[in-house]
Amino acid sequence: MIDPGKLRWVGFNHFEADECGSLNEWQTVAPNATAVCSMVAKLVSVDDFAPANPAKGMMGNEVFETGKHRFRFLHTPHVPHCWEAGFLFEETSGVLFCTDLFHQNGDVEPLSTKDVVGRARETFVEYQAGPLANYMPYTKNTEGELKRLAALKPKVLATMQGSVFEGDGEHVVNDYTALIREVLDPES
Numbered sequence: 001m002i003d004p005g006k007l008r009w010v011g012f013n014h015f016e017a018d019e020c021g022s023l024n025e026w027q028t029v030a031p032n033a034t035a036v037c038s039m040v041a042k043l044v045s046v047d048d049f050a051p052a053n054p055a056k057g058m059m060g061n062e063v064f065e066t067g068k069h070r071f072r073f074l075h076t077p078h079v080p081h082c083w084e085a086g087f088l089f090e091e092t093s094g095v096l097f098c099t100d101l102f103h104q105n106g107d108v109e110p111l112s113t114k115d116v117v118g119r120a121r122e123t124f125v126e127y128q129a130g131p132l133a134n135y136m137p138y139t140k141n142t143e144g145e146l147k148r149l150a151a152l153k154p155k156v157l158a159t160m161q162g163s164v165f166e167g168d169g170e171h172v173v174n175d176y177t178a179l180i181r182e183v184l185d186p187e188s
């Protein structure tokens, strides 16, 4: 149980209702909690959406420390989607907060040390055939942004939907990059 009085930061990757739609409600019960997001997110959406407590807008490669933890911010426009997207990487434990990357549908275990890319592929293929097609844009920058995430050599891939992966994160991010190319750019 989180003591709301001690909640200091609320981080999210991009501005969507299922990422940060409850920010105002969080800040009502935890008034010291400040949003952490990209500078683009702060300027374009977040400070208008939740004006009571202005966000901490992060620039690419900026680091901030919370005491025990040290977070590096990578600004990754349009990965997984939205101009303001950006990832937090906790450097002391090697946790990459993955938001929509590695999205796996179904009733899966909370933590996996096995390959999660196969299940992520099933979700991508399923979405491509329905109203949620083109979940991620595939641009000339997509693979480069994912390579920057792989180069962090994360030990834990903390996805928002599906099993969190623990293991060789660099390898799994590279496998995921190949999957995205195959599903979203089939002519490559």
Ligand SMILES: [Fe+2]
Pocket: 016, 017, 018, 019
């Ligand atoms: Fe979303």
Ligand SMILES: [Fe+2]
Pocket: 014, 016, 081, 100
């Ligand atoms: Fe999203």
